[in-house]
Amino acid sequence: MIGEFSKSGVIIGLLSSGVRLSTPFLLASIGEMFSQRSGVYNLGVEGIMNLGAFISFFIALKTSNPYFGIFVTILIGLVMGLVTAFINVTMKAEQGISGIGIYFFGYGLSGLLFRLTLGSIVTTSGFEPLSIPILSKLPFIGEVFFNQNWMVYLALLLVPISYIILFRTTFGLKVRAVGENPHAADTLGVSVAKIRYICIVIGVVLAALAGSFLTIGQIEATFVDNIAAGRGFIAIALVYFGRWRPSGILWGSFLFSFIDALQLRIQVLGTKIPYEYAVMTPYVITILVLSFLAGRAKGPSALGKPFEREST
Amino acid sequence: MKKALMMLLVALLVVGLFVGCKPQEKPVEKVKIALILPSGRDDMAWSQGMYEGVMDVQKELGIDKIEVSVTENMPNPVDAGAALRDYANKGYNIIIAHGAQYQNPVFEVAKEFPLISFAYGTAFETGDNIFTYDPQAQDGAYLFGMLAAKLTKTKIVGIVGPVKAGDAIKYNYGFIQGVNATDTSIKVLESYTGSFGDTVKAKEMAIAHIEAGADILTGTAQQSVGAIQAVSERHVYWFSSDMDQSSLAPDSIIASQAYYWKDVVVYMIDSRNKGKLGGETIVLDFGNGRIKLVFNPKLKNLITPEIEKLFNDTFEKIKNGEIKVKLPE
Secondary structure (H helix, E strand, C coil): CCCHCHHHHHHHHHHHHHHHHHHHHHHHHHHHHHHHHHCCCCHHHHHHHHHHHHHHHHHHHHHHHHHHHHHHHHHHHHHHHHHHHHHHHHCCCCHHHHHHHHHHHHHHHHHHHHHHCCCCEEECCCCCCCCCCCCCCCHHHEEEEEEEECHHHHHHHHHHHHHHHHHHHHHHHHHHHHHHHHHHHHHCCCCCCHHHHHHHHHHHHHHHHHHHHHHCCCCEEEEECCCCCCCHHHHHHHHHHCCCHHHHHHHHHHHHHHHHHCCCCCCCCCCCCCHHHHHHHHHHHHHHHHHEEEHCCCCCCCCCCCCCCCCC | HHHHHHHHHHHHHHHHHHHHHCCCCCCCCEEEEECCCCCCCCCHHHHHHHHHHHHHHHEEEECEEEEEECCCCCCCCCHHHHHHHHHHCCCCCCEEEEEEEHHHHHHHHHHHCCCCCEECCCCCCCEECCEEEECCCCHHHHHHHHHHHCCCCEEEEEEEECCHHHHHHHHHHHHHHHHHHCCCCCEEEECCCCCCCCCHHHHHHHHHHHCCCCEEECCCCCHHHHHHHHHCCCCCCECCCCCCHHHHHCCCCCEEECCCCCHHHHHHHHHCCCCCCEEEEEEEEECCCCEEEEHHHHHHHHCCCCHHHHHHHHHHHHCCCCCCCCCCC
């Protein structure tokens, strides 16, 4: 079996699969990171993913153009983001509860719309892989990273981009200030509400795009009820795993996804390990790594606390 | 005054009594069927098959004879238990909990409602008012394994399983036997996603099979929709189960093993009319026509006359019991 793995084709397949599996996590987690950095956690990611998955699939099916699907998904993401922000920032809702509400709303609405509009499982064409010239010819890395579709590139590019935004721009500084000490930020004239609105909207739009990847991010796109299958919740866990940093989220997503891709292949190549153990490994290892790294960093101080200007 | 009022009241009551007893037309014997499904009624697999079966019964016997209620997306047996009790309290006559995982709640609720028929499956353990059903998934799977062994060019075939339980075990076991009985040099890869519904994971698993060299795949449950995407993208072949799925990938799905639940539901209604509320395992197999293999006309050209003859012979042998496809212990 070790011999089978040493074949480069197998390893390339494994890594490509890991990159594909990590894409929805990266998109959703980086979005959630912005939201949490500004002090608001959104547990509704899973619901938004399901909704984004449906909307993008439906529009792609009806227009035969997956790019329209992405466009409409972003619009819906904006609307849902504003609604989420209104509930959490303006109405100062208990974030744990409102998040679950948003989850059920997205999950239920996607299933309902699917039934009302399509009523049965159908397929359409999603995005084809987009080989990046020169880079895709690189041995090994080319096949793994540069022969995917543009949504994968977007997810990977978001890591440095979000790092720069968060740590190298005034906006990023404001985001972090609002998440750590909203009162101080407020005194300095930063609009806490505005920053949180923007961050929540970024989070929801990216969660919706993560959903799109599950449907039209595949060459043969299809939608089934509850297609996110828990990925939205794992994405939230990965924000904690990544210590609210883009690089940490990248490693967390890769770790989880590569081990998942690996366990699929270990099963396929045939071992005596019961499949239940194989299926568990990504979760177990992620938890193990997390517990070893525990205590090194803490989340934004104002996370989960609605901002009250008058409060002491 | 008080007395007069009393008289009036009594008179009213008496009149009311007669009004209540006014000659009624004989009530139509309506059978009320409740269906509890683990996934959506449009999952293109296990749940949809049963849903369509029940709806066909309603269409055939008439909407005035059959009333149907459906509860979907109940993968959790505890939630399903609440739904079962709810339907029982509302006076449904036949309550079908469509999954092996519902065994415990079915037995619990059935004890309290001895006049209601319950049904669940794939299973064998019946009760006085509990039917079970048992599709012989391994039979068609055996034939598919045989066809796969004949058609594979890479000499590797794969099974993308959901959870190692119920229908999936029987199907996979049959498929492996079919392959081995035809050509022992062919390797069967077998793996499980650990989920009935995670299509995205099933797709990645199917890709892992294809990258390992498999050119014909098969699998069960609603997750198989994802695996079918992968075979369609990578231009290999697939054998379907549960229902005819060829519309999902007309260039890849060679054949489907489809369950015809209508007959099972009709059987339960007839049994009830004869006074038998349960206590029987209803088998679905080729012999009684409750399982059929549906070939995709678009890929019919793959089946050469030689393979077709082998298929027909083996089909007959399974039907008349000459070949007995084994089940796991």
